[in-house]
Amino acid sequence: MSSTPATPTVGRPRDAALDANVLRAAMELLGEGGIAAVTMDAVAQRAGAGKASLYRRWKSKDELLADALTLHSPIDVEVDTGTLRGDLVKLYEHYYGIGNHVMQAAMQEMLGNVRQHLAWTEKVAPERLTARRAKVRALFERAVARGEIAPPADIDLLLDLVPAMVLYRYNTRNQKVSRASIARFVDAAVLPLAGLAAREARP
Amino acid sequence: MSSTPATPTVGRPRDAALDANVLRAAMELLGEGGIAAVTMDAVAQRAGAGKASLYRRWKSKDELLADALTLHSPIDVEVDTGTLRGDLVKLYEHYYGIGNHVMQAAMQEMLGNVRQHLAWTEKVAPERLTARRAKVRALFERAVARGEIAPPADIDLLLDLVPAMVLYRYNTRNQKVSRASIARFVDAAVLPLAGLAAREARP
Amino acid sequence: MSSTPATPTVGRPRDAALDANVLRAAMELLGEGGIAAVTMDAVAQRAGAGKASLYRRWKSKDELLADALTLHSPIDVEVDTGTLRGDLVKLYEHYYGIGNHVMQAAMQEMLGNVRQHLAWTEKVAPERLTARRAKVRALFERAVARGEIAPPADIDLLLDLVPAMVLYRYNTRNQKVSRASIARFVDAAVLPLAGLAAREARP
Amino acid sequence: MSSTPATPTVGRPRDAALDANVLRAAMELLGEGGIAAVTMDAVAQRAGAGKASLYRRWKSKDELLADALTLHSPIDVEVDTGTLRGDLVKLYEHYYGIGNHVMQAAMQEMLGNVRQHLAWTEKVAPERLTARRAKVRALFERAVARGEIAPPADIDLLLDLVPAMVLYRYNTRNQKVSRASIARFVDAAVLPLAGLAAREARP
DNA sequence: GTTTAAGCGAGACGGTACGTCCTGTCTTTAG
DNA sequence: CTAAAGACAGGACGTACCGTCTCGCTTAAAC
Numbered sequence: 001m002s003s004t005p006a007t008p009t010v011g012r013p014r015d016a017a018l019d020a021n022v023l024r025a026a027m028e029l030l031g032e033g034g035i036a037a038v039t040m041d042a043v044a045q046r047a048g049a050g051k052a053s054l055y056r057r058w059k060s061k062d063e064l065l066a067d068a069l070t071l072h073s074p075i076d077v078e079v080d081t082g083t084l085r086g087d088l089v090k091l092y093e094h095y096y097g098i099g100n101h102v103m104q105a106a107m108q109e110m111l112g113n114v115r116q117h118l119a120w121t122e123k124v125a126p127e128r129l130t131a132r133r134a135k136v137r138a139l140f141e142r143a144v145a146r147g148e149i150a151p152p153a154d155i156d157l158l159l160d161l162v163p164a165m166v167l168y169r170y171n172t173r174n175q176k177v178s179r180a181s182i183a184r185f186v187d188a189a190v191l192p193l194a195g196l197a198a199r200e201a202r203p
Numbered sequence: 204m205s206s207t208p209a210t211p212t213v214g215r216p217r218d219a220a221l222d223a224n225v226l227r228a229a230m231e232l233l234g235e236g237g238i239a240a241v242t243m244d245a246v247a248q249r250a251g252a253g254k255a256s257l258y259r260r261w262k263s264k265d266e267l268l269a270d271a272l273t274l275h276s277p278i279d280v281e282v283d284t285g286t287l288r289g290d291l292v293k294l295y296e297h298y299y300g301i302g303n304h305v306m307q308a309a310m311q312e313m314l315g316n317v318r319q320h321l322a323w324t325e326k327v328a329p330e331r332l333t334a335r336r337a338k339v340r341a342l343f344e345r346a347v348a349r350g351e352i353a354p355p356a357d358i359d360l361l362l363d364l365v366p367a368m369v370l371y372r373y374n375t376r377n378q379k380v381s382r383a384s385i386a387r388f389v390d391a392a393v394l395p396l397a398g399l400a401a402r403e404a405r406p
Numbered sequence: 407m408s409s410t411p412a413t414p415t416v417g418r419p420r421d422a423a424l425d426a427n428v429l430r431a432a433m434e435l436l437g438e439g440g441i442a443a444v445t446m447d448a449v450a451q452r453a454g455a456g457k458a459s460l461y462r463r464w465k466s467k468d469e470l471l472a473d474a475l476t477l478h479s480p481i482d483v484e485v486d487t488g489t490l491r492g493d494l495v496k497l498y499e500h501y502y503g504i505g506n507h508v509m510q511a512a513m514q515e516m517l518g519n520v521r522q523h524l525a526w527t528e529k530v531a532p533e534r535l536t537a538r539r540a541k542v543r544a545l546f547e548r549a550v551a552r553g554e555i556a557p558p559a560d561i562d563l564l565l566d567l568v569p570a571m572v573l574y575r576y577n578t579r580n581q582k583v584s585r586a587s588i589a590r591f592v593d594a595a596v597l598p599l600a601g602l603a604a605r606e607a608r609p
Numbered sequence: 610m611s612s613t614p615a616t617p618t619v620g621r622p623r624d625a626a627l628d629a630n631v632l633r634a635a636m637e638l639l640g641e642g643g644i645a646a647v648t649m650d651a652v653a654q655r656a657g658a659g660k661a662s663l664y665r666r667w668k669s670k671d672e673l674l675a676d677a678l679t680l681h682s683p684i685d686v687e688v689d690t691g692t693l694r695g696d697l698v699k700l701y702e703h704y705y706g707i708g709n710h711v712m713q714a715a716m717q718e719m720l721g722n723v724r725q726h727l728a729w730t731e732k733v734a735p736e737r738l739t740a741r742r743a744k745v746r747a748l749f750e751r752a753v754a755r756g757e758i759a760p761p762a763d764i765d766l767l768l769d770l771v772p773a774m775v776l777y778r779y780n781t782r783n784q785k786v787s788r789a790s791i792a793r794f795v796d797a798a799v800l801p802l803a804g805l806a807a808r809e810a811r812p
Numbered sequence: 813g814t815t816t817a818a819g820c821g822a823g824a825c826g827g828t829a830c831g832t833c834c835t836g837t838c839t840t841t842a843g
Numbered sequence: 844c845t846a847a848a849g850a851c852a853g854g855a856c857g858t859a860c861c862g863t864c865t866c867g868c869t870t871a872a873a874c
Contacts, residue, residue: 648828649831
């Protein structure tokens with residue numbers, strides 16, 4: 001995930017704070033003005049950086065945006081609510097930045113525009129989404145282990161259902177992701193397909 | 204959906220053939236060289252039109268592309284295979300242009316890039332996708348009528364499942380839509396959620 | 407000079423008033439907004455005409471402007487003040503529309519931009535300026551006849567001196583033509599070169 | 610005259626060679642294909658520059674052309690032939706690029722079209738032509754100093770006579786400037802008005 | 813009176829130049 | 844060697860203008 005290659009020992013060292021500054025600036029612009037507002041000049045200016053510093057760290061705008069998205073959608077979160085449903089909802093809420101409005105808008109906008117940033121599909125998604133998928137997969141395995149569900153027939157599909165619906169509803173009906181929409185996708189699609197009636201307790 | 208505003212009775216009327224020419228040119232370029240090949244100059248040249256004629260009809264490149272997509276994703280198709288599964292697979296194949304390679308590539312590219320063409324989300328999707336959804340919904344109602352399934356609990360979600368998965372797999376894993384992937388999404392997600400085991404005959 | 411070709415006997419006859427309307431509109435726009443304001447669409451609109459009617463009469467914008475200039479700079483004027491100086495000043499004042507402010511501004515702007523309207527140089531100037539030059543030449547010949555001056559050595563050059571200075575001062579110093587500037591060019595250049603001291607009575 | 614505004618000390622400095630490249634390209638195109646061939650894209654391409662670099666230096670095409678003309682009409686030339694006639698002819702030949710065919714054509718085309726480039730009249734002419742006029746004026750003063758002529762009565766007019774005739778003959782009769790035409794204007798107009806018979810030795 | 817041919821206003825058409833903006837690279841001074 | 848600043852080539856976008864064309868309508872001569 002890191003953008004910084006082998007650091008040489010001579011010369012001025014790179015400003016570590018700059019990376020975060022730039023990515024934050026990019027996410028802000030994304031959240032404020034949509035994808036159209038995210039130009040490299042604008043990002044550099046807001047970050048108080050030069051464009052060369054951006055391109056020294058990222059090969060292209062695509063990769064910068066990919067990293068920005070990645071940075072602000074951490075995967076290292078531990079959820080253990082005791083039920084598959086609780087775990088799934090909590091993890092997805094975390095992934096979509098529910099509770100942080102700017103980040104949520106930026107995340108959604110980013111996901112919706114992902115195809116025009118091919119680097120994302122080709123490089124970041126495999127790295128990042130694979131890790132996320134592994135996390136979700138672990139939730140299912142834990143549920144199997146504790147006897148909550150039987151091993152699902154087509155788990156690969158189950159792992160994509162929620163993000164697919166979130167993306168589709170946004171791209172076609174401009175529907176923003178929310179705690180409620182996540183819960184609904186889980187209850188009405190994921191759990192039934194996992195052989196679990198959606199009659200559990202709601203938090 | 205039409206791009207032509209209130210047509211005045213005076214003056215030379217707009218050439219209706221030109222609209223189709225331009226949209227066809229846009230789709231060709233999209234299929235041949237991806238979204239990057241679709242420049243207004245290229246579209247105009249291939250259509251044998253002037254740029255002014257393009258901008259007379261569409262306010263921006265976005266709106267032109269939105270119309271191009273709409274025109275080339277027909278909804279008026281009758282399917283009646285006798286089973287819900289057969290109907291769904293056949294209709295989706297039609298929607299995704301399965302069998303016509305150029306159109307299929309163009310459709311997919313278009314769908315993946317749709318968010319950068321805000322006009323699409325705001326204007327075309329409501330008009331076009333609503334009609335498509337109505338078609339799919341009718342398939343479910345017919346299946347209910349003939350006793351194949353019980354009325355689904357959350358049909359709105361069922362209507363979006365396949366296109367959502369198609370879009371998501373393309374945007375995140377570069378997975379192209381195909382007859383097989385459609386069938387899989389139908390069998391592994393839609394039919395089970397409709398209360399139908401996916402054990403029917405495969406064509 | 408006329409723009410109307412052989413009139414056929416059948417069909418609706420051309421509206422004679424339209425020619426004048428168009429040329430007047432062109433001169434107005436020229437005087438008001440300079441050469442940049444004279445677009446064919448603007449001329450047509452102001453004249454209440456269609457563009458096709460303009461191009462039916464004139465082959466190009468150049469020729470229309472040439473005719474506009476010609477129409478509003480009549481040559482058929484009789485001057486006979488008794489002296490060469492008086493004749494010259496009076497004739498040039500007439501040519502430059504001194505006394506009519508709009509026309510004067512338009513004339514000057516037109517003359518200054520004449521080269522970008524090649525039709526003028528190639529077609530109208532020979533027709534129109536030749537006639538003007540003949541008029542001026544006649545003034546000199548009359549002065550010779552009445553013994554006021556001897557036959558000038560290089561009359562061709564004398565005939566161009568005043569319009570040349572008017573054009574040059576406008577194009578390089580934005581100096582507008584006026585009664586005074588004409589008199590000065592006549593007194594300080596033309597008359598001395600014609601062998602006449604500039605000591606005559608001023609009107 | 611320079612196109613570069615207050616140069617900041619930070620950032621990459623403007624490439625001084627580019628200015629010259631661009632102006633040379635503009636003059637070449639002007640000489641080769643007339644004013645119609647001088648498009649901003651063509652100038653940029655021939656100069657190996659981007660359009661943005663052109664517009665960074667000049668606000669418009671007009672101003673670029675004005676500078677091009679200025680650059681290629683040098684004033685810093687020393688003439689001293691011993692006679693007023695010799696000096697004048699030599700200096701004007703220099704100004705009009707006599708001997709360099711491309712430059713001569715470009716100069717003439719430029720001068721004839723100067724009014725459509727208002728920037729010229731408003732900005733370059735005052736700076737450039739004033740310097741030129743001063744040069745010519747010095748020739749007259751030297752002639753006075755050595756007793757060749759008496760102080761002319763209306764020297765301002767004398768200074769404009771030759772360029773005025775050159776421009777007028779080009780704009781109205783398409784007559785190109787040449788060594789002979791310059792000599793004729795000097796002999797038949799300037800020298801007589803300076804009180805000098807045109808009977809001197811011709812080179 | 814009907815037909816016919818052309819003129820007419822309106823405005824769409826192909827083509828082309830303009831000036832703006834954005835991406836990714838390069839070049840300066842300063843640290 | 845990195846930093847900020849900003850110039851650089853290239854190319855797409857959307858606007859404007861020219862000269863042509865196509866509508867529906869009008870006008871007058873020819874039949």
